[in-house]
Amino acid sequence: xxxxxxxxxxxxxxxxxxxxxxxxxxxxxxxxxxxxxxxxxxxxxxxxxxxxxxxxxxxxxxxxxxxxxxxxxxxxxxxxxxxxxxxxxxxxxxxxxxxxxxxxxxxxxxxxxxxxxxxxxxxxxxxxxxxxxxxxxxxxxxxxxxxxxxxxxxxxxxxxxxxxxxxxxxxxxxxxxxxxxxxxxxxxxxxxxxxxxxxxxxxxxxxxxxxxxxxxxxxxxxxxxxxxxxxxxxxxxxxxxxxxxxxxxxxxxxxxxxxxxxxxxxxxxxxxxxxxxxxxxxxxxxxxxxxxxxxxxxxxxxxxxxxxxxxxxxxxxxxxxxxxxxxxxxxxxxxxxxxxxxxxxxxxxxxxxxxxxxxxxxxxxxxxxxxxxxxxxxxxxxxxxxxxxxxxxxxxxxxxxxxxxxxxxxxxxxxxxxxxxxxxxxxxxxxxxxxxxxxxxxxxxxxxxxxxxxxxxxxxxxxxxxxxxxxxxxxxxxxxxxxxxxxxxxxxxx
Amino acid sequence: xxxxxxxxxxxxxxxxxxxxxxxxxxxxxxxxxxxxxxxxxxxxxxxxxxxxxxxxxxxxxxxxxxxxxxxxxxxxxxxxxxxxxxxxxxxxxxxxxxxxxxxxxxxxxxxxxxxxxxxxxxxxxxxxxxxxxxxxxxxxxxxxxxxxxxxxxxxxxxxxxxxxxxxxxxxxxxxxxxxxxxxxxxxxxxxxxxxxxxxxxxxxxxxxxxxxxxxxxxxxxxxxxxxxxxxxxxxxxxxxxxxxxxxxxxxxxxxxxxxxxxxxxxxxxxxxxxxxxxxxxxxxxxxxxxxxxxxxxxxxxxxxxxxxxxxxxxxxxxxxxxxxxxxxxxxxxxxxxxxxxxxxxxxxxxxxxxxxxxxxxxxxxxxxxxxxxxxxxxxxxxxxxxxxxxxxxxxxxxxxxxxxxxxxxxxxxxxxxxxxxxxxxxxxxxxxxxxxxxxxxxxxxxxxxxxxxxxxxxxxxxxxxxxxxxxxxxxxxxxxxxxxxxxxxxxxxx
Numbered sequence: 001x002x003x004x005x006x007x008x009x010x011x012x013x014x015x016x017x018x019x020x021x022x023x024x025x026x027x028x029x030x031x032x033x034x035x036x037x038x039x040x041x042x043x044x045x046x047x048x049x050x051x052x053x054x055x056x057x058x059x060x061x062x063x064x065x066x067x068x069x070x071x072x073x074x075x076x077x078x079x080x081x082x083x084x085x086x087x088x089x090x091x092x093x094x095x096x097x098x099x100x101x102x103x104x105x106x107x108x109x110x111x112x113x114x115x116x117x118x119x120x121x122x123x124x125x126x127x128x129x130x131x132x133x134x135x136x137x138x139x140x141x142x143x144x145x146x147x148x149x150x151x152x153x154x155x156x157x158x159x160x161x162x163x164x165x166x167x168x169x170x171x172x173x174x175x176x177x178x179x180x181x182x183x184x185x186x187x188x189x190x191x192x193x194x195x196x197x198x199x200x201x202x203x204x205x206x207x208x209x210x211x212x213x214x215x216x217x218x219x220x221x222x223x224x225x226x227x228x229x230x231x232x233x234x235x236x237x238x239x240x241x242x243x244x245x246x247x248x249x250x251x252x253x254x255x256x257x258x259x260x261x262x263x264x265x266x267x268x269x270x271x272x273x274x275x276x277x278x279x280x281x282x283x284x285x286x287x288x289x290x291x292x293x294x295x296x297x298x299x300x301x302x303x304x305x306x307x308x309x310x311x312x313x314x315x316x317x318x319x320x321x322x323x324x325x326x327x328x329x330x331x332x333x334x335x336x337x338x339x340x341x342x343x344x345x346x347x348x349x350x351x352x353x354x355x356x357x358x359x360x361x362x363x364x365x366x367x368x369x370x371x372x373x374x375x376x377x378x379x380x381x382x383x384x385x386x387x388x389x390x391x392x393x394x395x396x397x398x399x400x401x402x403x404x405x406x407x408x409x410x411x412x413x414x415x416x417x418x419x420x421x422x423x424x425x426x427x428x429x430x431x432x433x434x435x436x437x438x439x440x441x442x443x444x445x446x447x448x449x450x451x452x453x454x455x456x457x458x459x460x461x462x463x464x465x466x467x468x469x470x471x472x473x474x475x476x477x478x479x480x481x482x483x484x485x486x487x488x489x490x491x492x493x494x
Numbered sequence: 495x496x497x498x499x500x501x502x503x504x505x506x507x508x509x510x511x512x513x514x515x516x517x518x519x520x521x522x523x524x525x526x527x528x529x530x531x532x533x534x535x536x537x538x539x540x541x542x543x544x545x546x547x548x549x550x551x552x553x554x555x556x557x558x559x560x561x562x563x564x565x566x567x568x569x570x571x572x573x574x575x576x577x578x579x580x581x582x583x584x585x586x587x588x589x590x591x592x593x594x595x596x597x598x599x600x601x602x603x604x605x606x607x608x609x610x611x612x613x614x615x616x617x618x619x620x621x622x623x624x625x626x627x628x629x630x631x632x633x634x635x636x637x638x639x640x641x642x643x644x645x646x647x648x649x650x651x652x653x654x655x656x657x658x659x660x661x662x663x664x665x666x667x668x669x670x671x672x673x674x675x676x677x678x679x680x681x682x683x684x685x686x687x688x689x690x691x692x693x694x695x696x697x698x699x700x701x702x703x704x705x706x707x708x709x710x711x712x713x714x715x716x717x718x719x720x721x722x723x724x725x726x727x728x729x730x731x732x733x734x735x736x737x738x739x740x741x742x743x744x745x746x747x748x749x750x751x752x753x754x755x756x757x758x759x760x761x762x763x764x765x766x767x768x769x770x771x772x773x774x775x776x777x778x779x780x781x782x783x784x785x786x787x788x789x790x791x792x793x794x795x796x797x798x799x800x801x802x803x804x805x806x807x808x809x810x811x812x813x814x815x816x817x818x819x820x821x822x823x824x825x826x827x828x829x830x831x832x833x834x835x836x837x838x839x840x841x842x843x844x845x846x847x848x849x850x851x852x853x854x855x856x857x858x859x860x861x862x863x864x865x866x867x868x869x870x871x872x873x874x875x876x877x878x879x880x881x882x883x884x885x886x887x888x889x890x891x892x893x894x895x896x897x898x899x900x901x902x903x904x905x906x907x908x909x910x911x912x913x914x915x916x917x918x919x920x921x922x923x924x925x926x927x928x929x930x931x932x933x934x935x936x937x938x939x940x941x942x943x944x945x946x947x948x949x950x951x952x953x954x955x956x957x958x959x960x961x962x963x964x965x966x967x968x969x970x971x972x973x974x975x976x977x978x979x980x981x982x983x984x985x986x987x988x
Contacts, residue, residue, distance in 0.1 A: 338659070338661045
């Protein structure tokens with residue numbers, strides 16, 4: 001007998017693989033039936049123009065999988081033992097079956113795949129078309145301490161040995177937690193020990209773990225308006241009611257918080273996302289009093305907290321909280337690189353332990369290489385040196401950007417200038433930010449409205465139509481000056 | 495005036511930091527009140543026995559934080575602008591406030607921290623007391639390809655440049671997805687493209703993403719009994735009803751699956767966890783027919799699928815499914831190292847895209863370094879070489895273990911010998927596995943009951959009291975032989 005096979009030597013699949021796949025498919029779809037004899041290996045090899053060995057190995061593979069059986073002295077046959085219903089089930093799109101289960105349309109996996117939901121966009125899809133891009137959260141690849149990083153990572157690999165293959169502590173590497181605790185004292189006024197720290201895959205996983213852990217306890221999720229999309233989209237999908245709280249020039253308006261008990265509040269006190277304002281000390285204290293009064297939980301995202309250009313940083317809420325109601329979330333995505341995927345939570349020791357168990361349950365511990373390297377990088381003082389260096393770089397870029405805007409766009413208001421890696425720029429004369437963004441894009445310059453920069457605004461909130469967000473950390477000063485001059489020319493044309 | 499401060503030059507905190515923290519605390523607790531004058535810097539320096547500069551810098555810090563104000567020609571004062579309620583709120587444990595909110599007892603964060611729930615234990619807490627440990631899932635640190643890994647990783651760091659600091663594709667690095675797709679064709683009979691693959695932080699995150707994505711679609715979560723704790727604990731917390739399905743010598747008993755629509759089934763066909771049996775081809779086909787009939791989703795965890803010691807591996811369910819109802823979950827935790835935290839899901843292209851969006855929403859993309867290194871490691875052929883090498887090593891260790899058991903414990907039954915990194919050992923004469931485990935522990939040998947090895951058994955399931963699980967991948971042959979001889983002596987004593 002001959003069977004209808006076809007092999008193509010130019011495909012990336014091996015010939016043998018092609019034979020296996022096609023015979024299997026013929027059996028599964030019923031074109032070859034249980035008990036059917038297979039052609040001899042020599043005959044099939046001749047038919048296909050392949051070596052006999054190719055066919056023999058393919059047959060052996062199908063025998064080992066149970067599709068074919070060898071009957072000594074008789075030859076090779078399709079097995080009789082395949083269940084009939086499977087053979088009939090394989091042609092897809094069989095309407096009667098869908099009807100039998102009372103369902104129509106696509107299968108469960110298709111329905112899962114078809115669900116739409118918003119997520120934070122961290123990559124700029126238009127980046128390829130831009131010569132100057134003020135996309136938020138970008139760090140300058142030129143400032144990454146490659147040499148130091150390579151040296152430490154290589155040492156870790158050479159001498160890491162056991163750690164290279166053993167599951168680590170799901171709460172995170174103790175050395176790294178210790179280094180973070182040591183860093184947070186002087187940097188944020190947080191006194192904590194390594195027991196109070198959990199290592200996470202960046203701040204996004206930190207928020208996910210907190211949201212999961214708080215399920216059933218938090219009755220409402222409160223967030224800044226406008227606020228950070230990454231946190232708001234995440235919590236919106238947790239099933240808990242989400243409610244916006246307005247932000248003004250001092251940050252979150254504490255008086256606007258509800259007095260009902262049991263809220264989880266997400267707040268960015270260091271450099272509010274997106275407006276860039278710093279939550280004042282008076283507000284910080286009011287906020288802690290509110291949390292105690294209402295038995296609420298504050299999730300303090302230290303967004304951009306590493307970069308304070310004027311004055312000292314304010315002590316974190318976690319540093320002045322005395323009642324254990326604050327979880328502090330930090331990340332190395334801005335100070336080093338987002339591709340490290342290392343962030344952390346600082347809470348009470350009990351909370352950190354429980355969050356570590358949630359991490360174990362949901363995603364397991366963080367990768368060892370990066371934790372070990374980062375721990376040494378911090379302990380050796382290289383991290384502090386690196387921070388000092390990039391603070392100077394970002395400080396100068398900020399100054400260049402503000403000077404250029406003030407020169408070319410008199411009447412602008414610039415928010416969030418005191419820290420961080422972006423400013424919020426209110427255009428003069430309530431000019432439409434989206435329109436300027438569109439015009440700039442055509443000239444290869446990326447500037448962003450609050451929404452396109454990753455902020456969530458509540459539906460009624462239209463107070464930010466004249467607001468643009470410009471991330472300056474990855475744009476050299478010359479580029480900044482040229483781009484703002486170009487923008488002025490573009491704006492003047494219209 | 496003098497204030498009651500105390501500094502200790504022997505503490506790790508700087509003197510300046512100690513001054514700042516203590517003054518802040520005095521203000522927050524009301525011991526220093528709004529408008530109070532601060533002592534002069536010279537006087538305080540003398541009082542504390544520190545340099546005047548220390549006090550000046552501490553004062554400046556507190557001024558920048560807003561706790562102190564400078565009135566020219568008058569001196570430094572506690573700010574008037576702190577809100578009263580915060581000052582009163584800070585002494586903790588204030589019962590009247592708890593009563594006012596209608597709540598008593600600990601705060602929300604304490605309640606979150608106090609919640610108990612089971613998680614999979616991947617580290618052996620007793621490891622330090624053992625000279626020979628058959629803990630499951632351990633890989634041998636001696637076989638990790640350190641030199642090759644260092645070489646590739648260092649190249650990536652030197653020439654990676656932009657990739658080092660840019661957010662990556664949340665679905666995972668395209669090169670790695672391509673390398674995985676290329677690997678899965680010959681290794682598992684899965685024909686797929688990079689579009690059908692999502693990179694995850696090991697198989698645990700893969701399961702978490704699938705469980706989240708399926709919420710609202712899957713009406714019941716079905717799992718093997720006994721089955722893998724990591725998956726069962728995770729799904730038990732998702733709010734969906736969990737139901738066990740028994741396992742026999744051919745794997746999951748497909749006839750025992752419910753015929754109602756809309757289930758998500760978790761199954762380990764390659765090397766069932768914990769029994770080690772391989773799901774037969776007939777059952778595989780029946781399972782796919784069941785999934786189509788009931789419109790269910792199969793989550794195929796390729797547990798231990800890299801190690802098939804006798805015969806060829808069976809084609810994965812995902813490789814023979816023609817209706818898009820299988821999500822295949824793989825990991826590099828066993829073939830390379832669990833500390834890489836790299837796993838993946840193979841589904842339809844639409845499902846992979848959506849799962850990538852869930853990843854973006856929940857934990858963001860995977861770290862770049864390890865993905866880029868692994869992609870090159872696979873493409874260069876080093877991964878295939880490494881697999882061949884460790885298969886030989888693990889094969890020989892398996893043989894040594896089985897021979898030792900058959901010699902010292904005649905009448906034993908050994909399950910799951912054909913593949914994987916562990917065997918399930920049914921003791922002769924229904925001997926109590928837990929008792930032998932306890933006795934072995936006292937002699938420094940780690941052997942594990944199904945439950946202690948990470949399996950979940952349904953409450954009524956007591957068919958595995960005589961079952962021990964022994965992971966052999968990280969134990970050299972001489973150690974294996976000596977340990978089993980020791981066990982025989984221990985067992986003979988009782």
